[in-house]
Amino acid sequence: MTENITTQKDLFGNVVPPSRQRKRRTTEPFGRIDKDENLHKKLLDYCRLKPGEIWEDHTSGHRVGVLDATIREHYERILGSYKPALAVNDPPYNVVVGNSNTKHLSKVDVKTYIEFSRKWVLNCLEFLVKDAHFYVWLGADVRDNFQPLPDFMIMMREFSEVSPRNYITVRNQRGYGTQKNWMWVRQELLHYIKGSPPFTVQYTDIPKILRGYYKQVNGELTENLQRSKSETIRPGNVWVDIQQVFYRMEENVPGCYAQKPLKAIERIILSSSQPGECVLDCFAHSGTTLIAGERCDRQVITFDIDPVFAEITIRRLEHYRRTGRTGWQWHNPFPELEDTL
16 A cells, blocks of 8 residues: 555655655554564664763753663663652563564563562662652563563562552553453553652543432532533543554654553653653653653653664654654654665
8 A cells, every 4th residue: 555646745744746756655664673683783873872871952851871771870870960750661561572572572581570670660769759650561461370460569569668559551442362362452550659749630531421420519419520620531540542552643653562652651741740840761662751751841861771762762852843743653763774674
């Protein structure tokens, strides 16, 4: 399937003259970066950061690094005087993703995975302010006794400085297991707090149409719609209004497997931090937290152990500022490689 040649537009939304148009696929220009070793090797040549290096944004104060979440000194280097009030982390899930056990998203034994988790959580919590929110996206491998979700939750009991606040489920629109199983369409999000941080109530764009929950107020029996001032419902701990990212969405970043929806990260940031505060993300991946922080007036400190994903994170911010677009949809974030893919 190709795009109609008369309607092609450039990254700025301008119609491309017929003489400069060429047919292109309306699909991702390449597959999963973590899965394609040859592609990953090519992309390394276009990364501005090497392991241990840090890029600083002189406009909003964001920082992006190629660092290891399990090494305490790396936090000291990239944070400096910053004290995050919120941490949003999307670590590897220790699940064979997309039926591929790859070098960059590998599955290890659960003991090794929990040791890895214990190290990065310890580091992350140490550098948060005394009253902070801590979120972790995680998975559960139904083919392997639901690990690592329950193991991670039990491990978190070791950290007395935090307490669980909620267990959020995000509904994915696409799933698997339709033939011999209930379709698996959930994504787990754990919410912990350190101290007693503030929380700002958010509202979804779902109309408030369900009636019920009657309560007597000043001698009069009132229904919940009467008492609420909003026409939409508040998000509970089951989020059904957030679209799973796929290649036809503007925010899609080609090559980044299972990137998190921008709407979900913005909801977390707006509810669990204040304008001007610092947000920490120890697993940058597709750079969603950085874009969300830019849009919500927060300073984001983020890093990834892989230079390719750190580069994508920086490019995504630059791309957003240049075009106003939150991703590349079916465009290539590495146009330098267009003729060689």
